[in-house]
Structures are given as structure tokens and as C-alpha cells.
Amino acid sequence: MGASGWDYYTDYDPDPRAVLARLHERVLAEGDYYWADDDVPRPATRAELHSLYEAHEHLAEEGTHSILDIDRIAPAGTRDDFGTIVALSPERLRAALGTERPTRAQFDAVYRGGADLLDDFPRWSGRCAVLYDDDAPAQIVLWGYSGD
Numbered sequence: 001m002g003a004s005g006w007d008y009y010t011d012y013d014p015d016p017r018a019v020l021a022r023l024h025e026r027v028l029a030e031g032d033y034y035w036a037d038d039d040v041p042r043p044a045t046r047a048e049l050h051s052l053y054e055a056h057e058h059l060a061e062e063g064t065h066s067i068l069d070i071d072r073i074a075p076a077g078t079r080d081d082f083g084t085i086v087a088l089s090p091e092r093l094r095a096a097l098g099t100e101r102p103t104r105a106q107f108d109a110v111y112r113g114g115a116d117l118l119d120d121f122p123r124w125s126g127r128c129a130v131l132y133d134d135d136a137p138a139q140i141v142l143w144g145y146s147g148d
Contacts, residue, residue, distance in 0.1 A: 003123045004034065004065035007111070007143035009104070012130060016073035019140055020085075023067045033066035034147060035059075063124070065147035073128060073142075085126040085142055088118075093129060101132040107141055118143070 010026075013019050024046050027033055035042050036059055043049040049068060053060035063069045069083065076089035090100040096118055097106050107129065111118055121127055126144020130137050 003145045003147045005143070005145050006066050007141065008067055009131075009139050009141050012137040012139055014137075019142075020067070020070065020073055023142070027064075027066050027068055033064040033068055034062070035064065036062040061148055063147040067142060067144075069124060069146035070126060070142075070144065080122055080125050082124050085128050085144060086121070088127055088129045101135060102129065103133065104131045104139060104141070107131055111141075111143070121145075 008023050008027075010019060010023055013022070028044060028046070028049075031042060037056065040052060040056055040059065043052055046068070049064075070085050071083040073085045073087065074081075076087045076092075078084070078086050080086060088096075093100050093102060097110055099106065118127065121144065124144075124146045126142060126146075128140055128142040131139040131141055133139075
């Protein structure tokens with residue numbers, strides 16, 4: 001099938017684990033992800049997803065083509081790794097968006113335009129950035145590519 005790009009916006013939370021957990025729950029509840037085997041029931045939780053991956057190796061290899069393929073969010077400057085989203089550094093935000101505190105409109109204008117500074121990462125990983133409203137953190141955007 002090939003990899004798929006995805007992106008998610010969620011309310012700001014200073015705890016990356018809480019952000020990721022909330023997105024995982026939302027995507028599982030909505031069923032908004034690729035599932036490679038119609039004969040295997042879709043999971044309701046991350047624990048079920050990993051159990052199904054252990055029982056059906058082809059599901060793990062194919063992935064969900066969604067945030068469910070991501071296990072952690074790392075701070076800016078962290079080396080890219082499988083299943084990891086790395087926050088954009090202030091320098092990359094400035095270079096790509098002209099500011100360290102972008103609004104959603106500023107981010108969308110660059111992201112939808114395909115800016116290379118926002119898309120420079122390997123498959124099965126991604127990036128994130130805090131988006132601001134009136135100079136206060138309002139949302140977090142996460143984007144990446146995953147799946148085979």
C-alpha cells in the first residue's frame with residue numbers, strides 16, 4: 001500500500017504523554033485508521049492493538065497509517081527514531097514559519113504548501129509544534145508518515 005501521511009490537531013497540554021494518549025483514544029474510538037485485515041476485529045485500546053500485532057505480524061508490519069503508529073513524543077533536538085514524533089526546534093519554527101510562536105493559520109499556510117522544513121523526517125515518525133492564540137499556547141499539531 002505504501003506509507004500514508006497524517007496530521008492531527010489537539011488542545012494544548014504541556015504533557016506530551018497526555019497529548020499522545022488522548023489522540024490514541026480519539027483515533028481508536030473514531031476508527032479513523034487503516035486496518036489491513038478485515039478478518040481481525042479492530043482494537044478498542046492501545047493494549048489490544050499491541051496484542052493483535054503480536055498475534056498477527058502482518059498487521060504490525062503494515063501499521064495503521066495513523067498516530068497509532070507512534071509511541072512517544074520527544075523534545076526538539078532528539079534524534080529521529082521509529083515510532084517517535086520530535087518537536088520542531090525554535091530555529092526550525094523560525095526558518096519555516098517566521099516565528100517561534102505560530103498560529104494555526106500560519107502553520108496551515110506553510111504545511112499545506114508542502115514546506116520541506118516541516119516534512120524532513122523518516123517514515124514511521126513525525127513532527128509536532130505548539131500553536132498559539134494571542135501569544136498563549138492553544139493547540140498542538142502532530143504530523144507524520146507511517147505504514148507500509
